[in-house]
Every structure is written in C-alpha cells, then in structure tokens.
Amino acid sequence: MKKARLLKSCMAVFAAAALVTGCGSNAGKETTAATTAAAGGTETKAEATTAADKGEEVTIKVMVWDRGDAAPGTTVEKNTQTEWIQQQMKEKYNINVEYVSVPRSSSDDKLNIMMSGGSAPDIVFTYNQGIFYNFAQNGGLADLTQAYENYGADIKKYVSDAQNMGQLEGKQLAIMKQRGVESPRHTAFIRKDWLDKLGMQMPKTKEELVAYLEAVKEKNPGGVSNVIPWAMSGRNDTEKGYLNFVGSYVNFANDKDAYIYSEAYTAVAPGAVDGIKKLNELYNKGLISKDFATDTQEDIYKAQLTAGNVGFYLDDTESTFDYISVLNQTLGSSTYAPVQCFELSDGSYRTTFEQRYGMFVMVPKTSEKKADACMKYLNWMADPEVAENIVYTTEHKRDENGVPLKFTDEELYAKGYPKTLDDLNIVNLAMDWTTKKESIVGKWAKDYPGVGDTNWFSNFYDVRSEGKFRYPVYSNISQAESDYGQNVENMMIEYVYKLISCTPDQFDALQKTEYDNLVNAGLQKILDARAEYFDTIK
Amino acid sequence: MAELKSKSDRRFQLFWNTAFIIISIVALIPIFRVVSMSLSSKDAILGGKVFLYPIEFTTEAYVRAFRSGSFLSSFIYSVFLMLGSTAVCIVMTIAAAYPLSKKNLKGGTIIMTMFVLTMYLDPGIIPKYLNVKDFKMIDTVWALIIPEALSAYNMIIMCTAFKGLDSSLYEAAKIDGCNEIQTLFKVALPLVYPTLATLALFYAVGRWNRLSDVLYYVNSSKLYTVQMILKQLIESIKISQEEGVSSQLVADNIKSASIVISMTPMLIAYPFIQKYFTKGIMLGAVKG
Numbered sequence: 027m028k029k030a031r032l033l034k035s036c037m038a039v040f041a042a043a044a045l046v047t048g049c050g051s052n053a054g055k056e057t058t059a060a061t062t063a064a065a066g067g068t069e070t071k072a073e074a075t076t077a078a079d080k081g082e083e084v085t086i087k088v089m090v091w092d093r094g095d096a097a098p099g100t101t102v103e104k105n106t107q108t109e110w111i112q113q114q115m116k117e118k119y120n121i122n123v124e125y126v127s128v129p130r131s132s133s134d135d136k137l138n139i140m141m142s143g144g145s146a147p148d149i150v151f152t153y154n155q156g157i158f159y160n161f162a163q164n165g166g167l168a169d170l171t172q173a174y175e176n177y178g179a180d181i182k183k184y185v186s187d188a189q190n191m192g193q194l195e196g197k198q199l200a201i202m203k204q205r206g207v208e209s210p211r212h213t214a215f216i217r218k219d220w221l222d223k224l225g226m227q228m229p230k231t232k233e234e235l236v237a238y239l240e241a242v243k244e245k246n247p248g249g250v251s252n253v254i255p256w257a258m259s260g261r262n263d264t265e266k267g268y269l270n271f272v273g274s275y276v277n278f279a280n281d282k283d284a285y286i287y288s289e290a291y292t293a294v295a296p297g298a299v300d301g302i303k304k305l306n307e308l309y310n311k312g313l314i315s316k317d318f319a320t321d322t323q324e325d326i327y328k329a330q331l332t333a334g335n336v337g338f339y340l341d342d343t344e345s346t347f348d349y350i351s352v353l354n355q356t357l358g359s360s361t362y363a364p365v366q367c368f369e370l371s372d373g374s375y376r377t378t379f380e381q382r383y384g385m386f387v388m389v390p391k392t393s394e395k396k397a398d399a400c401m402k403y404l405n406w407m408a409d410p411e412v413a414e415n416i417v418y419t420t421e422h423k424r425d426e427n428g429v430p431l432k433f434t435d436e437e438l439y440a441k442g443y444p445k446t447l448d449d450l451n452i453v454n455l456a457m458d459w460t461t462k463k464e465s466i467v468g469k470w471a472k473d474y475p476g477v478g479d480t481n482w483f484s485n486f487y488d489v490r491s492e493g494k495f496r497y498p499v500y501s502n503i504s505q506a507e508s509d510y511g512q513n514v515e516n517m518m519i520e521y522v523y524k525l526i527s528c529t530p531d532q533f534d535a536l537q538k539t540e541y542d543n544l545v546n547a548g549l550q551k552i553l554d555a556r557a558e559y560f561d562t563i564k
Numbered sequence: 565m566a567e568l569k570s571k572s573d574r575r576f577q578l579f580w581n582t583a584f585i586i587i588s589i590v591a592l593i594p595i596f597r598v599v600s601m602s603l604s605s606k607d608a609i610l611g612g613k614v615f616l617y618p619i620e621f622t623t624e625a626y627v628r629a630f631r632s633g634s635f636l637s638s639f640i641y642s643v644f645l646m647l648g649s650t651a652v653c654i655v656m657t658i659a660a661a662y663p664l665s666k667k668n669l670k671g672g673t674i675i676m677t678m679f680v681l682t683m684y685l686d687p688g689i690i691p692k693y694l695n696v697k698d699f700k701m702i703d704t705v706w707a708l709i710i711p712e713a714l715s716a717y718n719m720i721i722m723c724t725a726f727k728g729l730d731s732s733l734y735e736a737a738k739i740d741g742c743n744e745i746q747t748l749f750k751v752a753l754p755l756v757y758p759t760l761a762t763l764a765l766f767y768a769v770g771r772w773n774r775l776s777d778v779l780y781y782v783n784s785s786k787l788y789t790v791q792m793i794l795k796q797l798i799e800s801i802k803i804s805q806e807e808g809v810s811s812q813l814v815a816d817n818i819k820s821a822s823i824v825i826s827m828t829p830m831l832i833a834y835p836f837i838q839k840y841f842t843k844g845i846m847l848g849a850v851k852g
Binding site for chain 1: 607610611612613631634635636637638689690693694697702779780783784785786788792793795796797798799806807
C-alpha cells in the first residue's frame with residue numbers, strides 16, 4: 027500500500043508539473059493567437075473597402091536577423107521601422123507582414139533546423155551557396171519563376187545583374203540580393219611616406235615592389251625598431267594575404283579556365299607555383315614577417331601595422347582603415363596609400379572583384395502558395411528609393427554628395443529604430459549613391475577622417491578598381507565540391523603558407539608532396555567536376 | 565608536523581605546489597586579459613598594447629555594453645530564467661530520484677534503465693526539434709526549461725544520496741506517523757542538502773551556459789539569453805566578412821566588457837556553493 031501511494035504521489039508531482047507547463051504554454055499561445063486574430067479581424071473590416079482591389083489579404087512571415095541591437099524597449103521584430111514596412115505593405119498590397127527573428131551569428135544552423143522541421147518563415151535567406159544548393163536539390167524551395175515573371179518588375183529593372191545565381195535548371199529558386207558599392211576582394215597598401223623618403227616612385231610592377239621591399243629592409247626609412255617590409259598573417263580562413271600576388275602569375279586562357287580555378291583555386295592553377303616560389307624567396311630574404319604562419323589570429327600582424335613597422339601589406343580592401351587611422355594619428359602624418367603592382371604577364375592588371383550577388387533570398391516549398399505575396403514584398407524593396415528609406419529610415423536626409431545621412435546610434439535608439447537597419451533591406455543594396463564615384467568617395471572621407479582626405483580616397487577608388495575582374499560563377503555545386511570543398515580550401519591555405527616559409531632547397535620536394543596531399547583530399551575531383559560542369563552548360 | 569617530513573616529502577610538495585600555481589596562472593591569464601581589455605580604450609587594443617593590465621583606463625565599455633540594445637534586459641531575464649529553470653529541475657530530479665531510491669519500488673529497475681538509456685542514446689537535434697514543436701513549445705520560454713528539466717546523470721547522483729541514508733531513519737519516521745511525503749520533506753531532504761546544492765549549481769551553470777536550445781527553439785528576440793547576445797557580439801567579425809562589410813561592427817572593449825558581465829553571476833555564485841560542492845558529489849559516490 028505504502029509503495030503504491032508513494033509511486034502515486036510522485037507521479038502526481040510529475041503530472042502536475044507537466045500539466046502546469048503544458049497548460050501554461052497552451053494558454054499563452056491560444057490567447058495570443060486569439061488576440062492577433064481579433065486584431066486582424068478588425069483591421070480587415072476597416073480596410074475592406076480600400077483593400078478590395080489590392081488582392082486578397084495574405085499574411086507572410088519574413089525572417090529577420092537579430093544582432094542584439096534593437097533599441098531598448100523594442101525588438102527586431104517590432105520597432106518603428108518594421109511598423110512602417112508593415113503599414114506600407116498593408117496599404118499597397120493588402121499583405122500583412124510578420125517578422126521571425128533569427129540570431130545573426132548562427133543563422134544558417136537555425137535555418138537548416140527550421141527547414142527540416144517544416145516551420146521556416148515564408149521568406150528566408152542565407153549567404154551560403156551550399157545551403158541554397160542543398161535546399162534546391164532536395165526540393166525544399168518553391169519555384170519562383172512564375173511569381174518573378176508576374177510581380178518582379180522592379181527586381182528585373184534594378185537587380186537583374188545578380189539573378190542568374192538564383193537559377194537552377196531553368197528555375198528561379200532564389201532572388202539574389204545585390205551588393206552595394208562595387209569593391210575588390212583585396213587591396214594592397216604601401217607606406218607612401220617611406221617611398222618618398224627613399225626617393226622611389228610608386229611601384230607599378232612586382233619587380234619595383236621587390237626593390238622597394240629590399241630598400242625598406244636595408245635603409246629602414248621609418249627608423250623603427252623592428253622593420254617588416256611585407257607583413258602577413260597566418261589566418262587560416264582567408265587567402266587575402268597572398269592571392270593577388272600569386273594570382274598575377276596565373277594566366278586564364280579562357281572563361282573555362284577562369285571558372286575552374288576561380289578564387290580559392292587560383293593558388294593551384296598552372297603558373298601559381300612560380301608566384302609561391304617568389305614569395306618563398308622573399309620570405310627567405312627576410313622581407314616577409316618571420317613565422318607569420320603561427321599568427322593565426324593576426325594579433326601580431328595588427329599590432330605591427332598599427333605600430334608603424336610595416337612597409338607593405340595585402341588585406342581586405344577596407345578592413346584596415348581602423349589601423350591606418352590609429353597609425354596616422356600616432357605619427358601625425360599620412361602613411362599608407364593603396365597600390366596596384368601585381369602585373370600579369372602582358373603588363374595589365376587583374377583585380378578580383380566581389381560578385382554582384384550577396385544573399386540567396388528563398389521561399390520554402392511549404393510556403394509555395396504565398397510565393398506571389400512574397401515576390402510583391404521583395405519587389406517593393408528592390409526600388410533603390412525604398413531600399414534607401416529602409417536602410418536610412420524615412421526621416422533621413424542626404425548630404426551634398428547625395429549620400430544618405432545615417433543617424434547616430436543614440437538618435438536611432440531615441441526614435442525606436444534598431445542599429446542595423448540594413449537587415450530589413452534584403453534585395454537591393456545598390457542605392458543611388460553607391461553607383462557614383464564622388465558620393466562613395468565623399469562618404470569614405472566622412473566615415474574615416476583619420477585615413478585620408480577626399481583626394482586620398484579618390485585615388486583609393488581608382489587604384490583599387492584598376493583591372494576590375496570577376497570570375498564566372500554558377501549556382502551549381504558539384505558533389506565533389508560539397509564533399510571535399512571546405513576541407514580542400516583550408517588545406518590550400520596551409521599549402522601556400524608551408525611553401526612560403528620553407529627553405530628554398532626544400533621547396534620543390536615539399537611542393538610535390540603537399541600537392542599530392544591536396545589531390546588525395548579531393549582537389550583533382552573538384553577541379554575535374556568544375557571543368558565538366560562548364561562543358562555541360564556551353 | 566611539518567618538521568617530521570622527510571626531505572623527499574617536502575620536495576614532492578614543493579613540486580606539486582609550483583605545478584598547480586603555474587596551472588592556475590595559465591588558467592587565469594585569459595580572464596585577466598579579457599578584464600583588462602574591457603577596461604582599456606579601443607585604440608590601445610587596436611594597437612595590440614593591452615596584455616595583462618588596462619591601458620588608457622576607461623569604463624566606457626561597460627556603460628555602452630549596458631546601454632546597447634537588449635543587453636541589460638536580457639541579462640535580467642537570463643538570471644530569472646536560470647533561477648526558475650533550476651527550481652523546476654530540482655523538483656523533477658527529487659520527484660524521480662526519491663521513489664527510485666526505494667528498493668521496494670515495483671518496476672524501479674525498468675524505469676531506471678530507461679533513464680540511463682537517455683544518457684547514451686541521443687536522438688539528434690532534428691527529432692528533438694520536432695518533438696518540441698509537436699508539444700507546441702516552440703517560441704515559448706518552456707522550450708528552454710522542459711526539455712532539459714531532468715538530467716539522468718544528476719538524477720542518479722540524487723538517487724544515490726537518498727540510498728545512502730540509513731534505513732532506520734525512514735523506519736523511525738514511519739513509526740512517528742510520517743507519510744512518504746512528510747518523510748521526504750522532513751527527513752530525507754534536510755540530510756541530502758549538500759547534494760541538493762551541488763545539483764542546483766550544476767543545473768544553474770548548465771542553463772546559464774546552454775546556447776543551442778535558445779538558438780533552435782526560440783524565435784522571438786525577447787526570449788534570447790545573454791549568452792546568445794554575447795555570441796552575436798563575439799562572432800560579428802566573421803559575419804562582416806560574409807556580408808562584405810568593411811568596418812568592425814563591435815569594438816573589442818565592448819565585447820570584453822560583455823564577456824566579463826556575463827561571467828559575473830557564476831563568479832559570484834561559485835564560492836558560496838563551492839563548500840557543498842565536493843562534499844555533495846563525494847557523499848553520493850562513496851556510499852553508492
């Protein structure tokens with residue numbers, strides 16, 4: 027008896043706990059559902075007459091990134107800006123927009139889970155081509171071809187450049203977000219003040235660059251304690267430190283070659299070994315940061331740059347402005363200037379530019395019925411003017427260069443806007459100002475006053491655009507690439523680092539074994555698959 | 565009786581003391597570094613000048629971290645979630661462990677086996693997600709409490725602690741007219757409080773640090789814990805690469821300040837509960 031009672035009482039505790047929680051969540055859900063339904067009901071009634079010609083009332087759920095920076099008291103799903111968008115959509119198309127927040131930093135993981143669980147919002151997005159391709163291959167995405175045809179007029183008008191990436195086997199499975207200012211992947215910077223001291227001209231070729239590096243090492247024009255002619259870091263997730271240099275030893279005979287060896291694979295393209303060998307030579311002469319490969323967090327690299335010990339470096343095009351401005355401030359004068367000196371065999375330049383497409387904006391298969399409404403939403407914000415109102419708010423003004431003025435964080439918070447309004451603008455970043463040189467230069471000069479004046483940035487704009495080049499891209503990802511791609515890409519960076527920092531007599535033997543390792547890891551399969559795919563589409 | 569120790573004994577002790585001091589220093593350096601970064605100016609960090617002590621001392625980062633968006637509110641929410649979730653966990657653990665500690669519970673072995681199985685068989689994230697979804701817990705705070713409300717491991721520790729109590733205590737309680745509920749509250753629980761405190765800490769730390777359920781089960785940003793916000797801050801550099809955004813989105817000193825703030829509750833709680841800590845685990849383990 028006692029036993030039974032004990033069991034019963036404990037079970038009762040379990041059951042009670044389950045009940046409380048179960049009821050709690052259910053009740054909560056129901057009441058919210060009821061209130062929203064009621065609210066929706068009254069809304070419909072109120073607008074029934076005006077909304078009749080705008081089509082049936084539809085509710086779409088749109089993913090929005092959360093970066094934890096909404097104004098206090100608001101959320102990324104509900105703030106001044108989302109309310110404005112909701113009101114616009116309601117007025118224009120009788121569409122109710124609801125937002126579903128997804129943490130920015132783990133967005134792709136969450137998206138995968140939601141797609142597998144069948145509970146993804148009606149509009150989702152990712153920067154990751156692999157994820158898009160995977161969804162598309164598994165039939166997880168709605169075909170947007172028809173909706174794009176019917177309701178995508180503004181997308182066609184303003185963002186058509188980028189749209190081929192969203193096509194697969196003739197179907198439009200994603201709308202591509204277009205990037206803003208056209209920019210190269212990497213840019214090289216050189217100490218202009220040191221050049222002047224050495225009495226040298228701005229290098230135009232690799233040979234002139236090497237002469238400068240050697241002069242820096244010998245004469246130490248800055249009089250610094252630890253001079254580094256060319257600083258590199260050992261970041262193992264980017265090729266930024268060497269790709270422009272090594273790439274200049276590679277000649278693409280045609281589009282096919284350019285496709286096979288696009289971007290990351292340039293380091294293994296025919297001819298690239300010569301470039302790596304040259305870097306090895308420079309390294310062994312002491313012209314490149316010693317033991318750079320161990321600096322995987324680029325802490326040393328950053329510190330040396332800002333301390334003013336570095337004569338030359340290659341990095342993402344705008345990401346070192348903070349360091350330059352600290353250095354300029356310390357020295358009280360202008361230091362770095364952009365330089366293009368990686369000439370190809372014919373003397374011209376090839377500067378790899380960012381692709382025009384950014385994100386893949388998709389509608390899950392489960393939301394197929396709402397494809398038209400989703401397309402209307404996307405099409406509405408493809409208009410650069412609307413995009414500008416989303417990113418800079420409807421209350422924004424423009425400066426004398428036509429650049430929209432961004433409110434400060436405090437102003438945004440005071441008005442109830444989140445800090446990163448860009449996250450609501452998911453189709454077109456190419457607003458009016460992003461296509462005009464003087465606007466871009468004016469904006470830079472305002473944003474980074476410590477780096478240089480308008481002339482400096484005007485020169486920066488010209489130098490970094492010299493030899494603009496984009497690799498051909500297609501949305502297809504071969505099986506080999508999805509299996510081995512990531513690993514091989516990481517290994518290729520290791521491959522280059524190892525080769526740069528070995529002794530010259532080891533170079534050839536090491537190159538052979540390391541290359542074999544890459545092939546064993548799947549490199550050859552990937553390259554073959556890329557070649558094969560190119561042949562099938564031509 | 566130190567003077568009686570042999571020379572080799574003292575050498576032995578010296579060796580281990582030094583070794584442990586070194587190990588603790590190694591463990592402390594990263595924490596010192598984060599703290600000093602949080603108290604330094606942005607430019608000093610950019611210049612790589614900050615290592616173990618703050619350069620250009622300023623508390624600006626803390627002010628900004630607290631003012632920035634939802635950090636403060638999510639911090640408070642996280643503390644309450646941690647407390648509430650720990651309470652639920654402890655109730656569930658006692659409710660499962662107490663009956664299972666009784667030898668005469670019919671089917672006890674089977675129930676115990678089922679609990680133990682969950683320790684070895686993990687269904688994976690998608691089945692879990694579907695389960696939570698079917699219970700209509702997606703996007704509610706319950707998704708952060710119920711699925712992890714009972715840890716089989718902790719339950720076994722609790723169960724062993726109950727088993728370790730002398731059976732004559734139970735008999736005495738019974739003779740004095742206690743029913744099982746009274747026995748549990750008046751006799752058993754007061755005797756296992758070290759275990760209880762330890763498990764509460766386990767659960768609390770687990771909840772405080774757990775991230776994946778917040779990521780997967782919750783859609784409203786109101787329900788994000790402070791760890792989630794922290795992850796956003798720390799990974800903002802990786803993101804800016806993907807997005808082609810050039811400048812750093814969150815400054816290093818604000819990042820460090822946020823890390824320090826989110827460490828604080830645990831740093832405060834640990835010393836107070838630590839005294840029960842080893843005692844609690846040992847109690848269960850030795851007598852089991």
